[in-house]
Amino acid sequence: MNQTYLQLYADFIVKVGVNVQPRQNFLIRCPVSMPDFAHACVKAGYEAGAKDCIVRWEDDKLTRLRMEYGAEADLAALKPYELRSYLDYAEDPDGCCTLAIHADDPEALAGLDAAKINRVNLARRNIMKPWQEYTMNDRVQWCVAAVPAPAWAAKVFPDLPQDQAVEKLWELIFDVCRVSTGDPVTAWREHVAAGKHHRDQLNAWNLDHIRMVSSNGTDLTIGLADDATWEGATSKAENGTEFIANVPTEEVFCAPHRERVNGIVYGTKPYVYNGQLIEGWHVTFRDGAVVEHGAEKNAALLAELLSTDANANRIGEIALVPASSPINRSGVLFYNTLFDENAACHIAFGAGYPTNIRGGSTMTREQLMRKGLNDSAIHEDVMIGAPDTCVTGVTKDGREVEIFRDGEWAF
Template sequence: MINYEQYARVVLQKGINLKKGQNLLISCNAGNYDLARSLATEAYTLGAGFVEISVQDNYITKARLAAQSGDELTYIPNYQIGKAHQLLSEDWARIRIDSTEEQDVLGDVDSDKLSLLSKASRTALRFVSTSMMNGEHSWCVICAPGPQWAKKVLGDKATTEELWDVLKPVLRLDREDPALAWEEHGHDLWNRCKILNEMKLDRLHFEAEGTDLIIGLNGIGRWHGGPGSLPDGRMVFNNLPTEEVFTTPDFTRCNGTVRTTKALKVLESPVEGAWFRFEEGKVVDFGADKGQDVLKQFLDMDEGARSLGEVALVDETSPIAASGLIFGSILYDENASCHIALGAGYPFCLELPPGTTGEETLKSYGCNSSLLHTDFMIGSPSLNVTGYDREGKAFSLIRSGRFVLA
């Protein structure tokens, strides 16, 4: 069994910055329960008040989808909603371990049923995702190696231990002081954001094979990356690993065509070779080599699913990209590649007037609203990104996949 003690400590101290007495919810699958247990054990060592592990299971979800239909799939127990309110009111921290051991379980289910189930859950618990995206509480998404994920990334004969050896340098666990290494990396990302913010960019132009896309930025938008600040001043990394700098674009200003460069999960189902054509901020045409049906369900989930909520820049020299591997996890692959997200935008990336709330008000400031937020990787070694300010001055940001920021 892999010793996760050091990893758990970094996640708890840098990922969620657990404070003494704070309660913690850890979500995982059966295949990554060992890491969840290590996190819980270390959390109590660090002074957690109460720790709960919640096991999610795509196999059970698949069984429900096969057996039920209609209103049966939209049932959400009231206790789940009450519990969610309690966790927010008590400022619980959250860690989600991505479902890398169950990646393909829902790949062949009825996409209409999956959409119905997902929409019901997302609608009932939307207040939770809104609070998280507003940066009001501490949360972190991570992954754990397992036999299925190892085979998917490294080949049929690969072991969990071999995948762990690949992940350790990506997670900076090979450093003498991993926590300090994350602090230093966070400062590097902050500096990159500082440069971008000083440019006061109006729009970005992405160009590569199959991609010619112009994304309008928000006049009150700010670039973020590395650790973010909680209301009490604590700094947290919402993703470990993270290599991106990102902002919330103006969801009404996107035109052109873009092709994804990595496979991903949409509504927990695999999608490959996706492409989109935007006009005036909305997807007006799309396709995919695999998973087109579930992609359609995603885009039809609500009005905001067809518009952008995020644009992120990632250097092809990031440790994840440099590995040359496709991880099949959005968390890892998005940090190896420039990406866009369809769905809800991040209000904390906008310099909004104090007390600004409500979907329509946020939309009036150019921040998209949706039940969804899914990243689509569009970066490659051939990608060029050029920024333009309001006067039309051009800034070379990325050439051949690498930051130049000139």
């Protein structure tokens, strides 16, 4: 692995992605198998002026053992200190920011009771909601990035010895995240400018709805929420600090109206949910809700996802991603939502982002739902973009505009 690139990657993620500010508390979640990268991020955090860098270690094998042998009621019962351990930093006068480093084995929980896992995760999300609202509302800077843990690399490159698979995935991540340019800050500045161009034009059109069509059978009409705004490239935290929520990111995204989605959509990439793969899936919407669905693999798991709560069968996000994105051009299926969602247009089952509604970060959930934003305990991105995806929009004054032509931006 190129150590220079590793530190460049960590520096970019921390100093530009999270954009750690002087005196902030910097919370980092990282797999226990990747200590060197956590150390590089801690170094970058302190260089940026962080008051403290706190690492929370995660372990796929430990998670599997707990889910397999632990009683459901016990697993679902978080102790108050677990929530407070985040809120105490968020409520600190100097504030906080957070980085989640993903390196999960895509099938870490394969073969376990999917319904039990779903119920446990739902219970934990509900308990942690006061903290999640800090990120969903951009009250703090937050960023999600990924590094190639051995089990993940082996899934992506099953024909290679493990050490070679890890090395190859590192090289690929450095490439699609623009680190291999040697100057990721400049490369990302140009990329962010292009994203802002598309975002601003979509907002200028004042769209009422969009329609997505592909030769695989997808024909989906998505009405947009009241006062919806397109976002992309960068976000701005409550304190005015600009940050990049996902590294990599290729999307420009908006909030659908929870009752104005109709048609059928076919998944174009497998989806990893609760440590298991859902493949060859499709869903049909009527007035915002899924009324029919199926999958070639793990159809029951898809049903579990869609029944997580009363609104899990509606969508909270529509994101546009060109087929020419570096992730898609790589030709590799990452089995990791952070990367795969940035290879294709996608929707998200569950909650929408309040920041996709004008003034939404200061609204209550009830006010946001009246605008049409969906509310749920989950937010699960699934890929629907194809090489020939075409997207047209209709403005509020009835004009039709072309947004995507054969998988690419048309403007």
